[in-house]
Amino acid sequence: MKYTQSTVSKLEDILGESGYVVRYERGTFQSGWCLLEMKKIVVLNKFLNLEGRINTLMELIPQLAIDFDKLTLESQKRYEEVIKKFEATA
Structure with missing residues (x-):
């Protein structure tokens, strides 16, 4: 995952x-x-830099109750990436 504002x-x-x-x-x-x-x-x-914001969001998202069905197709793919990364580090 790239460290960009996008x-x-x-x-x-x-x-x-x-x-x-x-x-x-x-x-x-x-x-x-x-x-x-x-x-x-x-x-x-x-005051978090860009990398810190991304890492924090990547750490936080798996802990929240995310309704997968409400996500757009692009967001669903990104969410699955985040979960896979989280499970790989856990």
């Missing part, structure tokens, strides 16, 4: 299509993110 946008699309709102805020996040589950809001540390 990749970040595609990962954010997976979350957006599943009803999550992605926000970038200042804060002292230990892992670079926090999740407000009741409101489906993902807050990422705005």
Whole structure:
């Protein structure tokens, strides 16, 4: 997976299509993110660089309740890639 802004946008699309709102805020996040589950809001540390944002989203997405059927075909493929990478490292 390439470390580009396009990749970040595609990962954010997976979350957006599943009803999550992605926000970038200042804060002292230990892992670079926090999740407000009741409101489906993902807050990422705005000071993360591009690589950090991608790695954080790749770590976060498998932990969330993503409705695969709501995703577009492109997002479904990207989601499957993320899950495969997660399972390979687990």
